[in-house]
Amino acid sequence: MKLKELGEEISSIEIDDIDRLANEDKWIEFTSINLGHWASVDLRKISDDVGLKELYDKYYVYTSGYMHSNWGAVRESVYQKCVNPLHRYHRIPTYDLPLMPSVTSDARNITNGILECLSEAYPKLDCRLTQSDKKEQEKSES
Ligand SMILES: [Zn+2]
Numbered sequence: 361m362k363l364k365e366l367g368e369e370i371s372s373i374e375i376d377d378i379d380r381l382a383n384e385d386k387w388i389e390f391t392s393i394n395l396g397h398w399a400s401v402d403l404r405k406i407s408d409d410v411g412l413k414e415l416y417d418k419y420y421v422y423t424s425g426y427m428h429s430n431w432g433a434v435r436e437s438v439y440q441k442c443v444n445p446l447h448r449y450h451r452i453p454t455y456d457l458p459l460m461p462s463v464t465s466d467a468r469n470i471t472n473g474i475l476e477c478l479s480e481a482y483p484k485l486d487c488r489l490t491q492s493d494k495k496e497q498e499k500s501e502s
Contacts (some may be wrong), residue, residue: 361388419466435474465491 363375372467382388394400401409407416437460439451468489478485 415470419470423463 440454442452
């Protein structure tokens, strides 16, 4: 591949022969490669490595269930209890989609954490998100 990238040839072997040899047992497209950032690590490990495991535990674990459509999140967001007591509280699809609690406050806290990190690198950047007045907040959350 390097020779192909360089557009070079060598006298001892043809590039097509190298290509054939390299793909003999396993076609190169099926060979795993390490792309760096996400290779062999997950977000939990990364958060632990950078000292943000507490933040990960606080926000990620619960919300990732919604991102990955885990049963708990599906159950919470699109099912409701059947009201017939003889049915032993089984779940039925909800009649309308319920409004989930707002994530605005959590998002503001996380964003301010990011801005805090940026302030260390760029001391002149000292802006933070603040909570709007109650009336505005209620309007945006409804
Ligand atoms: Zn029922």
